[in-house]
Amino acid sequence: MAIINSIASWLMKKRMHQIELFIKYPVDVQSEWMISLLNSAANTEYGRANNFSEIKTYRQFKEQVPINDYESLKPLIERTRRGEQNLFWNSDIKWFAKSSGTTDKSKFLPVSKESLDGCHYNAGRDMITLHCYNNPETQLFTGKNLALGGSFKKDVFGDYISFHGDVSAIIMQNLPVWADFFRAPDISIALMDEWESKLEKMTLSMMNENVASLAGVPSWMMVLLKRILEKKNVKTIHEVWPNLEVYFHGGVSFAPYKEQFIKLFDNDKINFLQLYSASEGFFGIQDQLKSDELLLMLDYGIFYEFIELADWQNKNFTKVINLEDVKVGIDYAIIISTNAGLWRYQLGDVIRFTSTNPYRFKISGRTKQYINVFGEELMVHNVDNAIAVACEKTHALVKDYTVAPIFMDNNSGAHEWLIEFEKEPNNFEFFTALLDESLKKQNSDYEAKRYNNFVLHFPEVKKMPVNTFYNWLKKNNKLGGQFKVPRLSNDRKLIEEILIIND
Secondary structure, three states: OHHHHHHHHHHHHHHHHHHHHHHHOHHHHHHHHHHHHHHHOOOOHHHHHOOHHHOOOHHHHHHHOOOEOHHHHHHHHHHHHOOOOOOOOOOOOOEEEEOOOOOOOOOEEEEOHHHHHHHHHHHHHHHHHHHHHHOOOOOHHHOEEEEOOOOEEEEEEOOEEEEEEOHHHHHHHOOOHHHHOOEEOOHHHHOOOOHHHHHHHHHHHHOOOOEEEEEEOHHHHHHHHHHHHHHHOOOOHHHHOOOOOEEEEOOOOOOOOHHHHHHHHOOOOOEEEEEEEEOOEEEEEOOOOOOOOEEEOOOOOEEEEEEEHHHHHOOOHHHOEEHHHOOOOOEEEEEEEEOOOOOOEEEEEEEEEEEEOOEEEEEEEEOOEEEOOOOOOEEHHHHHHHHHHHHHHHOOEEEEEEEEEEEOOOOOEEEEEEEEEEEOOOOHHHHHHHHHHHHHHHOHHHHHHHHHHOOEOOOEEEEOOOOHHHHHHHHOOOOOOOOOOOOEOOOOHHHHHHHHHOO
């Protein structure tokens, strides 16, 4: 173990130097990646069609390469799934991350060897590096990392075979030896398809292990940890894993879950470290213990562009900018070009920079997950923050929730909240009032529409029975992996489906 710690220490110091370099020269690093990506794909079908070999500047890149969404790239992706190669990336691609989107449409995002090695595995190394850098007395390498993941499936197209599944499963299946050595549970359990059977096997295999770190989506991690407590007949995770020191989390906002995890862990030495990854790539890591801001990782083979959310909503793509021109405090939709062949791809996420030296940010929400039925322009981070405020002041714990509009006469309406509580508020009416007041303080558009109830009426909050959202996910075959409940909707389709479950 001493040898492992020595090697790891040397590698982490080397990597911290590289991180310091892209922090110091962010624009140069991004420019180099743009050219490198273009050179790699210059002789692909997409590269030839868009004259990649002629592009030398960002201005040329913007002029010659169109903005894409999934539908515009889908024909090339589907051809690649069926065996054609060199269409949008120069190395063979057989793995596709199936998006855990909230609609019935599935997306199959390409995962190349370069994106696995240069993006996802580098990110795994970096989250450990940054944790250890901030915690010099760490004993992380004395125990296992319990990582939650999904599953993957084989696709047979004649004589050709490709694979699709959760990006977490693709990462686990292709892990380098050094990473797999520290990971648990056994891969045969980690990649099981049926969630409830997997939950039971994970519980039995991990409850007596020496676990030093956890990684996974908070909602599903909470389910697993509670099952382990039940099986061990103890009250806190500290009694199960006394050497646990960090939880790497991502996928959904941690704000509604943090107090539950603090109570569950019962160990003030455990660190919470936020990650920002998606099926398309890995983008940010929390690099400071006392701040939940994320450091934009600039050397993972991803070239970033940004467009102000209002311009994105108006499809005014002439306003797209690169990293050099972003400003603090503005909501930007992200556009990425990647080492898996996604070119000027609309990611669907919205971020707000908190600093440009270095480039740190917070996730604001999703371009398709907001409510703007009555002109209120409510974003996911608004409602997550409001939930956190209301919970703190009423000693409540929220397990899951979703929000949708209520349509009334005279072009007015309200927001309906369905909330499943882990612990109900001591004053439910006060809880609802706090939600409303917090949203007014955060969002001037919401406040204006709430004025005298002219456009937007007081919110309607409904307490949902235990396992409401779990049952909805199960009904829609969305248990485990990266699946999560959509927070905000502009119509009532989702909320009506959930309400029917309890009729």
